[in-house]
Amino acid sequence: MLKAGIPLGSIFGISIRLHYSWFFIFVLITWALAEGYFPASYPDWGTATYWGIGLATSLLFFLSVLTHELSHSLVAQAAGIPIRAITLFIFGGVSQIGREPEKPDVELRMAIAGPLSSLVLGGIFWGIHIATLDASEPLTALAFWLAWINAVLAGFNLIPGFPMDGGRVLRAIIWRRTNNLRRATRIASTIGRAIGYLFIFGGIFWIFWGSWLNGLWLVLIGWFLENAAAGSYQQVAFQDLLRGHRVSEVMTRDCPVVPPGLTVERLVHEYFLNSGRRCFPVVDDGRLLGLVTLNDVKAVPHDLRTLKTVKETMTPFERLKWVQPQDDLSDVLQLITTEDVNQLPVVENNSIVGMVARDNLLSFIRTRTELGV
């Protein structure tokens, strides 16, 4: 969901992105401050001041969220965990972590860094609020609200439901005690789902017996949390089942390949429509040149399909991610997830020996779960 977004540049090698849903929450908060909170608390300002301070406060709030996420990311980077991007979206910010930490202590430090930075920011804004009490009412009001919201941010994130920061702290503690990541994740994410449901029910009550807008908001946050908790547990459980198994155990070996000079028209009729496969390796003289998928073909306009060749349509080898037969399946799942692809070619000594698809992994997991092994 968070792949789309507007790139803003990068800090410490981490690219920062704005998801489209962010604009909605940015406008909503600016509007709520300029038309609601500030006029109610400070009735003597002019309209321009309400909106100017509202806008500045809102921007600084999102900078605070970004600082919170950056703190997580910098601690992760220091521990050798790559961070792909930080995306600001409707519910705040999210860091795309390259892989899960391998030690509970690293996870604990990573998790606590965010709320800690929010607390420090809250303290700084509180200091500004006190220092400007007699100097400027708009400035002191801005600092007061930011001190308060950063404290709320720290407190909210410390709720012990995975995948929130507090839930990650809890998971790290259980993980360290039991030495069992899957069990720790199950406990922490079950609490996360319970908190999600609590928010949803609380929100429904709020909709009918209070403010429908706040209630709806709480329902949405609860729904998001429940989903994230369930998804994170599944990911860890899958990884656990796959660990120790190799690509060669699940890969498809009898892979029909296509030549590079074939037209897209013939590729569609002779290969895609005949086989039901969604992806073909492009091979010339036993050498893997690239991969052509259903999505690549869909991007070619109908009237150009008799002119374009497979070679012009495929993803070339240099840009492909690939795996080797002896690679661990848990790494393959991670790669498929972070690269958001459906399949990867299996390459050995520069030639293709098979394909491994998301479906291969899922049926491997399903069979093992059903058999209880």
Ligand SMILES: [Zn+2]
């Ligand atoms: Zn956080």
